[in-house]
Amino acid sequence: MIKIYAPASIGNVGVGFDILGAAIIPIDGTLLGDFVTIKLSKKFTLVNKGIFSNQLPADTEQNIVWKCWLRFSRVIKKNISVSIVLEKNMPIGSGLGSSACSIVATLVAMNELFNKPLNSKELLLLMGEMEGEISGSIHYDNVAPSYFGGLQLILEDSEIINQKIPHFKNWFWIIAWPGIKVSTSAARNILPKKYTKEICIKNSRYLSGFIHALYSQQPDLAARLMQDVIAEPYRTKLLPNFLQAKEKIKKIGAISFGISGSGPTIFSITDNISIAQKISLWLKKNYLQNQTGFVHICFLDSQGVRKIG
Structure with a gap:
């Protein structure tokens, strides 16, 4: 069984529309984000828990976690049954990268469970694609910081999608x-x-x-x-x-x-x-x-x- 946490993030960071994103953590050390727990199973199951689980669609196939599982299975060409628990601690439509938290935690958990068939770039491309399922366009300013941490500059260069850039640690x-x-x-x-x-x-x-x-x-x-x-x-x-x-x-x-x-x-x-x-x-x-x-x-x-x- 694997449990993964993905932090909330600030997209745009004001000045960088669709180009900057920053992962955040409360100064008291509380984890502000979503958790995904995953294990192998005989059939696919998804259980929603957490403060904001009531905001999730009733139909499992409309849940972004289910979509991530399906897409990941197709990418690695294996039809794998897993049992997933999503702890939804981020409100949907909040501007804090709620969907990114679920996407990042799910795909990293899937990748860990199957001994990392995808490298970090392949995983990030997949995260951007899944984010596009929700917002209507592929963008990385929430998934990249939630995945890699810190303040991320989204380049979308043919070789490099993103890079971590400096920030002021006393802010x-x-x-x-x-x-x-x-x-x-x-x-x-x-x-x-x-x-x-x-x-x-x-x-x-x-x-x-x-x-x-x-x-x-x-x-x-x-x-x-x-x-x-x-x-x-x-x-x-x-x-x-x-x-x-x-x-x-x-x-x-x-x-x-x-x-x-x-x-x-x-x-x-x-x-x-x-x-x-x-x-x-x-x-x-x-x-x-x-x-x-x-x-x-x-x-x-x-x-x-x-x-x-």
Whole structure:
């Protein structure tokens, strides 16, 4: 029996639409993500557990874990029966890479169970393909950080899909999920089909400057350049009181603020723990919409997917 954990992630990281992704872990060491436990069996079974298991489709064949098992079996050309338990701890449509958590944990578990027939690149390509099943297009900004950890730059070069890039280890990332759902496809459909030349240049300047600031270890410059001109101007209408929250959290002392993936989760950054705690408290009181919502102060998780036990 094999048990695998895959962490939650922040897609886009504000400035890097579909190009950047970061794995996260709460500073208290709590594992924020999904678990998959797998073993050989006489027939395929899938049991859903966890806080958000009630959000999963009732039909097993609509579950992304079943789809991952089927696709993996076809890739390695073996029809293998397994028993899988999915512990669904990430809310669906949260902007925290919920589907990526399940995909990464399942495919890594399958690969481990069958003595690693696929290498890491083959596995990542498969993860991107399965992510495309849900969002409608292949993208790696959640699966890559959940798999490899840290802050990932998605290259999609013919030889290299992604690379881990530096990050500031003293940054606290405060994430807040308000307890409501925003579908990835709806959040993508709200974006314009075309952007002006000026916006394209501005986005290139912010993104290239941000990556330069990471490599040259200029945290203040990096924070200032974390500006999203591609998605945030359009997606704010899908999020509760986004602009008011942004203004208030900047006043409290955040050095950066943005939408995690497609939203509605938001993230803010500070290098000061007392400011992080103040931001966390404000978000709990003012951004959460119901009892299921949550706020966590996080670091970036440099480890990524891992075997448990």
